[in-house]
Amino acid sequence: MKPLLIRAGRLLDPANGVDKSADLLLREGKVAAIDAPGRIKAAGADLIDAKGLIVAPGLVDIHVHLREPGQGYKETIATGTRAAAAGGFTSVCAMPNTIPVNDSPETTRWMLAPERGAAISVYPISAATRGSMGETLIDYAAMKAAGAVAVTDDGKPILGDDIMLATLKAAAKVGLPVIQHAEDTRLTGGCSMNAGPVAFRLGLRGMSVEAESGLVERDIRLLAKVKGAHLHVAHLSTKKALDAVRQARRSGLHVTCEVAPHHFVLNEERIGNYDTHAKMNPPLRAEADREAMIEGILDGTVDAIATDHAPHAAHEKEQEFERAPNGIPGLETALGLTLSILHVRHKMPLDRMISLLSSRPASVLNLKDRGTLSIGAAADVVLFDPSESWTFHATDSLSKSKNTPFDGWSMQGRVKQTICGGRIVFSR
Amino acid sequence: MPAKTSQKHSSISSLSARPVHPASLISITDLSIGEVRRILSLATELEKEDPQQRAKWLRKRRVALLFYESSTRTRTSFELAAKSLGADTTLVSSLSSSIEKGESLKDTGITLRALGAECIILRSPWSGGPYLLAQATGLPVLNAGDGMHQHPSQALLDLRTMLRFLDLKSAKVAAHALAGVTVTICGDILHSRVARSNALLLPQLGAKVILCGPEPLLPETAAQLGPGIVIERDFDHALRQSQIVMMLRIQAERLAGLRLDLGEYTAKYQANGERIAAHAPKALIMHPGPIIRGMEITSDVADGPQSAIEEQVRNGVAIRMALLARALGTKKGARA
Numbered sequence: 001m002k003p004l005l006i007r008a009g010r011l012l013d014p015a016n017g018v019d020k021s022a023d024l025l026l027r028e029g030k031v032a033a034i035d036a037p038g039r040i041k042a043a044g045a046d047l048i049d050a051k052g053l054i055v056a057p058g059l060v061d062i063h064v065h066l067r068e069p070g071q072g073y074k075e076t077i078a079t080g081t082r083a084a085a086a087g088g089f090t091s092v093c094a095m096p097n098t099i100p101v102n103d104s105p106e107t108t109r110w111m112l113a114p115e116r117g118a119a120i121s122v123y124p125i126s127a128a129t130r131g132s133m134g135e136t137l138i139d140y141a142a143m144k145a146a147g148a149v150a151v152t153d154d155g156k157p158i159l160g161d162d163i164m165l166a167t168l169k170a171a172a173k174v175g176l177p178v179i180q181h182a183e184d185t186r187l188t189g190g191c192s193m194n195a196g197p198v199a200f201r202l203g204l205r206g207m208s209v210e211a212e213s214g215l216v217e218r219d220i221r222l223l224a225k226v227k228g229a230h231l232h233v234a235h236l237s238t239k240k241a242l243d244a245v246r247q248a249r250r251s252g253l254h255v256t257c258e259v260a261p262h263h264f265v266l267n268e269e270r271i272g273n274y275d276t277h278a279k280m281n282p283p284l285r286a287e288a289d290r291e292a293m294i295e296g297i298l299d300g301t302v303d304a305i306a307t308d309h310a311p312h313a314a315h316e317k318e319q320e321f322e323r324a325p326n327g328i329p330g331l332e333t334a335l336g337l338t339l340s341i342l343h344v345r346h347k348m349p350l351d352r353m354i355s356l357l358s359s360r361p362a363s364v365l366n367l368k369d370r371g372t373l374s375i376g377a378a379a380d381v382v383l384f385d386p387s388e389s390w391t392f393h394a395t396d397s398l399s400k401s402k403n404t405p406f407d408g409w410s411m412q413g414r415v416k417q418t419i420c421g422g423r424i425v426f427s428r
Numbered sequence: 429m430p431a432k433t434s435q436k437h438s439s440i441s442s443l444s445a446r447p448v449h450p451a452s453l454i455s456i457t458d459l460s461i462g463e464v465r466r467i468l469s470l471a472t473e474l475e476k477e478d479p480q481q482r483a484k485w486l487r488k489r490r491v492a493l494l495f496y497e498s499s500t501r502t503r504t505s506f507e508l509a510a511k512s513l514g515a516d517t518t519l520v521s522s523l524s525s526s527i528e529k530g531e532s533l534k535d536t537g538i539t540l541r542a543l544g545a546e547c548i549i550l551r552s553p554w555s556g557g558p559y560l561l562a563q564a565t566g567l568p569v570l571n572a573g574d575g576m577h578q579h580p581s582q583a584l585l586d587l588r589t590m591l592r593f594l595d596l597k598s599a600k601v602a603a604h605a606l607a608g609v610t611v612t613i614c615g616d617i618l619h620s621r622v623a624r625s626n627a628l629l630l631p632q633l634g635a636k637v638i639l640c641g642p643e644p645l646l647p648e649t650a651a652q653l654g655p656g657i658v659i660e661r662d663f664d665h666a667l668r669q670s671q672i673v674m675m676l677r678i679q680a681e682r683l684a685g686l687r688l689d690l691g692e693y694t695a696k697y698q699a700n701g702e703r704i705a706a707h708a709p710k711a712l713i714m715h716p717g718p719i720i721r722g723m724e725i726t727s728d729v730a731d732g733p734q735s736a737i738e739e740q741v742r743n744g745v746a747i748r749m750a751l752l753a754r755a756l757g758t759k760k761g762a763r764a
Binding site: 189190195196197199200201202203204205272273274275276277315317318319320321322323394402403407 | 442443444445448532533534552554555556557559560564574575576577578618621624647649650652653684685
């Protein structure tokens with residue numbers, strides 16, 4: 001593999017507080033040198049002209065569903081990672097709700113095998129309990145050794161206090177974070193959207209805010225009892241749950257959280273006349289909750305933007321609203337939406353915005369040498385034009401599934417090239 | 429800024445982005461007051477017409493009734509309405525069709541269209557089902573009740589019943605036609621598509637709607653459904669203000685784990701002879717059916733002189749004739 005010299009871009013590396021015009025040399029899969037434009041001499045290197053572009057660490061998404069093993073008709077590791085590369089991502093963490101559930105080192109290793117054809121780095125997340133049934137803990141040390149970076153029963157939250165406590169203890173022992181999809185499913189039976197006046201008008205059963213915040217509060221209470229444990233709240237969507245995280249953090253607990261772009265871009269009105277492309281779990285919430293997500297991002301409470309990329313086949317979404325599966329793809333729209341909303345509309349500085357998509361999520365799940373352009377770190381880089389306006393078309397998506405609510409949306413900030421491990425994995 | 433722009437580019441744009449045939453009736457809010465007036469007038473015209481003449485309106489047109497839930501009144505009255513306009517009807521119900529084998533609503537709709545159906549009447553246990561069917565087929569779809577969402581033809585037949593009771597001609601239907609009229613809808617509001625359709629329609633005509641029932645069956649958010657709607661937990665108090673009272677049954681099949689003390693419920697919310705005599709001796713008593721005698725209403729009230737229950741059923745046929753004529757766009761129907 002030839003070295004790559006990326007010249008004259010605006011280098012943004014939030015982990016190191018770098019924001020300057022510079023050249024960047026990638027060699028043997030690592031960041032090899034950074035210097036003022038024109039200063040790096042690298043004979044035989046391929047050149048990339050990055051004038052007018054931001055050169056940032058490859059983006060990191062700690063919450064994706066790649067659907068393999070078991071549901072290759074929705075997405076495969078190969079297609080999902082290509083969509084990720086097109087969105088500027090170089091590392092994704094794959095949720096364990098596959099078929100079978102990723103609760104064994106064999107499945108973890110299968111996901112990591114070269115035969116899967118991943119275009120970028122994949123980090124499997126282990127189930128917390130056998131089959132994600134919420135009953136029997138699995139061997140976290142073995143899962144970690146196989147490559148898992150966290151444990152969760154995502155989608156099937158751990159409700160029992162005893163089992164959650166045991167999970168936190170066992171995960172702390174091996175140094176893995178526990179990710180919780182915070183939904184008290186005892187309160188959400190038959191629910192397909194956020195509770196409130198919109199749900200009443202549409203005649204749909206609604207999930208209350210408390211079904212999320214109640215479980216977050218419970219988990220925080222349990223976290224306080226376990227030394228060294230790390231709780232990460234997945235796709236947080238309500239002000240009340242965010243307040244609980246904010247408060248816990250103030251009292252020194254190791255709790256982190258992520259927010260999905262759709263939860264700070266859309267509110268429940270987007271469902272319109274039962275558009276299943278606006279159905280996800282957690283559901284789109286009221287406008288006040290959407291605003292609270294923005295606020296939590298701006299004030300630093302939110303550690304990461306994660307897409308919860310959840311592809312589904314067209315025939316699955318073309319059903320009655322209550323019967324359609326939850327989730328939307330998000331990898332190819334995350335950067336454009338984040339830049340348009342957080343940077344353009346809410347004036348969030350670009351370096352802080354980038355950190356939410358790279359260095360901070362990488363640190364939440366302890367992904368070494370990812371999300372940064374430190375010398376010696378992985379040669380994972382995204383080049384994007386922060387001022388280019390473009391329109392996203394679902395038909396152009398590299399994901400197998402097109403169930404996005406953002407089809408036809410104009411956004412600002414477009415990926416030009418994605419480099420993973422020193423290799424160009426996407427370019428337009 | 430992200431903003432929705434043209435979807436021209438998208439060749440496989442999502443089903444939900446496709447249009448609904450404008451002669452469909454899915455939500456009562458689809459209709460302007462003028463359209464409501466024309467539907468009511470057409471209902472009267474069709475009802476009066478000589479049966480031989482009437483049978484020419486939709487002669488040999490094909491109407492499919494697609495019923496995923498049991499129904500007596502709605503199904504029969506839609507069927508009779510279609511037949512009396514001369515249409516051919518076919519009934520597809522979930523227990524005697526490929527629906528049982530797992531065929532989707534979309535595919536069932538496309539199949540019916542391929543068989544020549546020009547209009548589909550849908551009853552679905554799923555809120556919003558009619559939008560999916562309309563988007564998938566492009567045909568006019570008449571909503572015969574979808575989940576907890578709406579039952580617009582019921583709201584229209586209820587309106588016709590009320591107008592006759594109040595001695596108002598349908599030609600007078602306008603923004604303030606029901607000014608000063610208070611309608612109480614009492615019972616299981618949460619699960620009732622009839623309540624939603626009526627509560628969205630009646631205030632458009634100036635009526636005040638009181639929703640009445642206990643908290644689990646009537647959440648506070650119900651008052652935000654639209655203008656002109658208030659919540660009153662005290663049934664007797666609601667009765668004293670009302671010219672019209674609509675009782676609803678408790679939908680046991682949709683309670684989904686909700687627990688209810690039925691003794692307490694009937695004590696507070698049952699329409700019985702004593703209560704009606706004491707608090708609403710002149711009010712019109714309505715019920716969309718099916719009625720559960722001894723539960724939300726007692727026989728002396730259901731069968732008594734104030735009851736309009738049978739009249740509601742009769743009005744159903746006339747209203748549904750008008751909706752079918754409108755949906756199939758005959759020359760005469762096109763006026764509606």
